[in-house]
Amino acid sequence: MIVGIDISKTSFDVAWLEAGRQRHQTLVYTAAGFAELLALTPAGSHYVMEATGVYHSRLAVWLYEAGRSLTVLNPLVVKRFAQMQLSRVKSDKADAELLRRYGEQHVLTPWQPESDEVVALQQAHGWLDDLVRARTQLLNRQEAAAHQPQPSAFVAGQMAAQLQQLEQQIEDCEQHLAALVKKSFSALYARLLSIPSVGPRTAMELIIVTAGFSRFTDVKALGAYIGVTPTTYRSGTSVRGQGGIAKLGQGRMRQLLYLCSWTAKSCNPACRALYDRLKAAGKPARVINIAIAHKLLRQAFAVATTNRPYSAEYA
CATH class of the missing domain: 1.10.287 (Helix Hairpins)
Structure with missing residues (x-):
């Protein structure tokens, strides 16, 4: 059974189906309310909520420690789903019901707390x-x-x-x-510093925003999270928009990698080769720097996931 939960500062709304009927309950955001939630819903329920700043954290951790399965969604995902449903009502009850319906229509990724x-x-x-x-x-x-x-x-x-x-x-x-x-993360920190042009500040930021590179198993997903992946804006024969990068991710991390790209094109052999190739192709300086930033991110992912320091041979 899917249970949708909309959380506010002092209370949370719960929506679920019971014998084909919609059920709704507003509970106080306290330990007593959490216990009442478990009493209202079966042990096999899967709870769906969205990340609401820090307000969702206590309930999410409490459910996890109680052995319940849950998913925490990106608010932008929920917003787009509401638009697809042509939702015209915005209330705590309606949002809880929306989260329940999302959970019933999509494959859910189980959530677990960070260390x-x-x-x-x-x-x-x-x-x-x-x-x-x-x-x-x-x-x-x-x-x-x-x-x-x-x-x-x-x-x-x-x-x-x-x-x-x-x-x-x-x-x-x-x-x-x-x-x-x-x-x-001393060992990981040292490996990141072995990458030419990656300094202490960038290495620390990489570890923090990726939770020690534990959040990603694919470098493409990491690139999308940071916001250095290219985009295309084309449709039919008439729409030929200018491409760019998807700036949906970590702006500060992207900025640090961009700054690193200025020195990487001279001291990092792989980045230097990339710079020469794109320069010869007539690419603008900004495009080249973003490509180098992306290259640095891929090198960071490699040294983090292979447990080996930077090597010019492998890079």
């Missing part, structure tokens, strides 16, 4: 992203305040103090991330 080490990395990484965004926002405010006819010395001092605090927090968080990576 404690990966969870710790992800939380610190998310906090670092918040700090970097806050610093960027503050720098923009400083720039705007400097153009005031009469800048406030008080405001300037407050901004400078806050910027100093943010810089220290970012440094502390980066050191914490580095320590976690070296503790839990």
